[in-house]
Amino acid sequence: MDIIALEQRFRRDPLPIRLGNLAANLARISSAAACVEEWPFVLHNIRESKYFIEWTTPELPPGHWGFMIGLQVRLSQIERRGAQSWCSRASETVRQQTREWSEALIAVMLAMQSSPGRIPPSLPCVHDAVIT
Numbered sequence: 001m002d003i004i005a006l007e008q009r010f011r012r013d014p015l016p017i018r019l020g021n022l023a024a025n026l027a028r029i030s031s032a033a034a035c036v037e038e039w040p041f042v043l044h045n046i047r048e049s050k051y052f053i054e055w056t057t058p059e060l061p062p063g064h065w066g067f068m069i070g071l072q073v074r075l076s077q078i079e080r081r082g083a084q085s086w087c088s089r090a091s092e093t094v095r096q097q098t099r100e101w102s103e104a105l106i107a108v109m110l111a112m113q114s115s116p117g118r119i120p121p122s123l124p125c126v127h128d129a130v131i132t
Contacts, residue, residue, distance in 0.1 A: 001048070007055060015059050019109040022052040026102035033095035039082075046079045064108070071101055 010018060025045045032038035032045075050072055057068040078094055 001044070003051065006048070006051065010052060010055060015056065016109045016112040018052065018056050019105050019112070022049055022056065023102040023105035023109065025049040025052065026098045026105070030095045030098040030102065033091040033098065036091075043079065046075045050075055050079075067104070 010021065013021070025048055028045050029042050029049070032042050053068050053072045053075075057065055060068065074097065
């Protein structure tokens with residue numbers, strides 16, 4: 001992955017679109033969570049999402065930073081556990097969490113697009129569901 005090119009391409013888009021890109025990555029992780037053979041695809045999307053979070057968070061209102069930091073921590077935990085723990089129970093938890101996170105980001109993105117300049121709605125807390 002060419003990080004510099006990825007960052008330049010990513011930062012060209014307005015903030016709502018960048019949130020949409022992150023939401024799309026989370027949706028891809030959710031879709032692939034059912035199959036251990038998809039782990040390389042999941043891993044790529046996790047790593048890319050972590051960069052997206054790093055590049056986007058400073059431009060969000062401070063009230064949203066906790067969600068983004070929590071999201072990055074949870075993605076790092078999933079990445080660290082690796083393919084070995086990609087059992088059905090863990091993958092179901094990941095599928096549900098990433099789908100919820102994606103939906104929350106889409107809601108913020110849509111709010112930002114419909115009311116530019118207004119502070120977007122609050123993001124939920126990233127809960128600490130155990131991924132075994």
